[in-house]
Amino acid sequence: MKNLIKKIVISLLVLPGVVALVFVMFQGFQDPTKMMVGQTGDQKTINNIRKALHLDAPKWQQFLYYCNDVSPIAYHSVTEIEQKQLKGFFWGGEHKIGLKVPYLGSSYQTKKPTTSVLAEALPATLILALTAMLFACFVGISLGVIAAIKKNTWVDRFAIITSIAGISAPSFFIAILIAYVFGFLLQPYLGLHITGSLYALDEVTGEQYLSLKNLILPAITLGIRPMAVIAQLTRSTLLEVLQQDYIRTAYAKGLPTRTIIFRHALKNTLNPVITAITGWFAELLAGAFFVEYIFGWKGLGKVTVTALEKLDYPLVSGAVLCSAVIFIAINILADVLYTLIDPRVRL
Numbered sequence: 147m148k149n150l151i152k153k154i155v156i157s158l159l160v161l162p163g164v165v166a167l168v169f170v171m172f173q174g175f176q177d178p179t180k181m182m183v184g185q186t187g188d189q190k191t192i193n194n195i196r197k198a199l200h201l202d203a204p205k206w207q208q209f210l211y212y213c214n215d216v217s218p219i220a221y222h223s224v225t226e227i228e229q230k231q232l233k234g235f236f237w238g239g240e241h242k243i244g245l246k247v248p249y250l251g252s253s254y255q256t257k258k259p260t261t262s263v264l265a266e267a268l269p270a271t272l273i274l275a276l277t278a279m280l281f282a283c284f285v286g287i288s289l290g291v292i293a294a295i296k297k298n299t300w301v302d303r304f305a306i307i308t309s310i311a312g313i314s315a316p317s318f319f320i321a322i323l324i325a326y327v328f329g330f331l332l333q334p335y336l337g338l339h340i341t342g343s344l345y346a347l348d349e350v351t352g353e354q355y356l357s358l359k360n361l362i363l364p365a366i367t368l369g370i371r372p373m374a375v376i377a378q379l380t381r382s383t384l385l386e387v388l389q390q391d392y393i394r395t396a397y398a399k400g401l402p403t404r405t406i407i408f409r410h411a412l413k414n415t416l417n418p419v420i421t422a423i424t425g426w427f428a429e430l431l432a433g434a435f436f437v438e439y440i441f442g443w444k445g446l447g448k449v450t451v452t453a454l455e456k457l458d459y460p461l462v463s464g465a466v467l468c469s470a471v472i473f474i475a476i477n478i479l480a481d482v483l484y485t486l487i488d489p490r491v492r493l
Contacts, residue, residue: 153481157474162213164470168463169212215249216467222246231259250467251460253453260464263449268468270344271438271445275430277361278369283423286373290380291407297385305377312374318436321367325440328363338363341442364441368434372426379422383415424480428473 196202200211214220215230222232223241234246250260293305329340342360347353387393388411396406431446438447446465453461 150478150482153478157478160474161470164467165213165216166209168466169209171466172459172463215251218246218248220244220246248467250464253461254458255453255456255461260460263461264446264464264468267444267446267449270443271431271434271447273344274361274364274368274434274438274443274445275427277365278367278430279372279423279427280369281365282369282373282376282426285369286376287380287419289373289377291384291412293377293381294384294388295403295407302381305381309374309377312370313378315370317367317371318440320370321364321437321440324363324367341440343442343444360441360443364434364437364443367441368430368437372422372430375422375426376419379419380415383418384411387411387414420480420483424476424483428476431469431472431476 193202200208203211214222218234221241221243222230222236226232227236227242227244230249232244232246232249234244236242236244236246247261250264252259253263256263289305289308293302296302325340328336329338333339338359340363342357344357344361345354346357346360348355384407393406393411396410434443434445435447435451437443438445439451442448446468450462450465452458453465
């Protein structure tokens with residue numbers, strides 16, 4: 147528990163650096179007031195918006211205001227709490243200290259709160275990343291185990307060539323190729339579409355319905371690269387474990403090969419594999435931008451790319467911060483899994 151708390155504290159110290167980096171990165175965006183009021187906005191309206199967003203203040207003050215907004219522990223006036231509709235617990239008079247949900251601003255384009263937009267998009271990305279990771283784990287570990295058992299055979303060579311091809315090909319290229327072959331050329335036979343989200347719209351009734359077949363192509367595309375890495379890592383680590391003395395002892399006792407592989411060897415192979423799985427899962431959650439965009443999957447990646455095209459600063463910065471939190475949470479989860487799977491870590 148002490149080690150876990152230490153990991154959490156160290157990980158949380160990364161967030162202030164991310165917040166500062168996000169603020170500096172997006173200072174080059176054009177004046178948001180012109181985007182919000184359009185070409186017909188008068189100067190008085192623009193000045194009022196700039197004042198409300200603290201854009202008339204020096205940069206260092208803007209940074210302090212931004213930190214105060216995104217921090218869960220903050221200091222706000224009653225007017226700010228009402229205008230920004232902050233949620234949490236506040237104590238004090240005219241100016242209150244509070245424990246609140248971080249405020250990420252509102253989209254310049256839709257005027258919707260950034261947290262609401264991200265909350266709508268994140269479940270679709272979670273489902274896509276989880277499905278892709280399940281595909282990658284099942285195929286990758288299976289391929290790695292078979293390659294290690296059948297070392298120096300055509301099966302082993304096929305597994306190595308497949309994994310190298312999967313690692314080498316960029317995700318956006320794989321996405322375009324799979325979309326064209328399975329979503330266009332083979333569409334009459336497979337019924338899969340090039341683009342589509344988790345929920346489709348019924349053209350007759352106008353109601354939304356769950357369409358899991360739209361998940362197949364983007365999930366496979368997203369899972370190919372981690373599958374290749376997991377396969378190579380499983381193969382190489384399992385080959386090392388199979389040379390250990392306790393494995394030779396197990397063979398000498400006459401235990402079945404399947405029991406030795408899956409009950410003794412594979413369990414001690416999983417630590418580096420878990421590192422790869424958790425790292426790739428975090429990357430899939432935060433880095434599925436182009437795959438989601440190509441397949442029209444309405445998730446966090448597509449929302450971020452669309453916001454970048456429209457220079458929607460609050461939405462982009464909110465997505466970056468959300469991705470950082472996801473990375474931190476999954477890294478902490480990886481440390482917990484190490485202790486559950488491998489007793490040597492606890493010792």
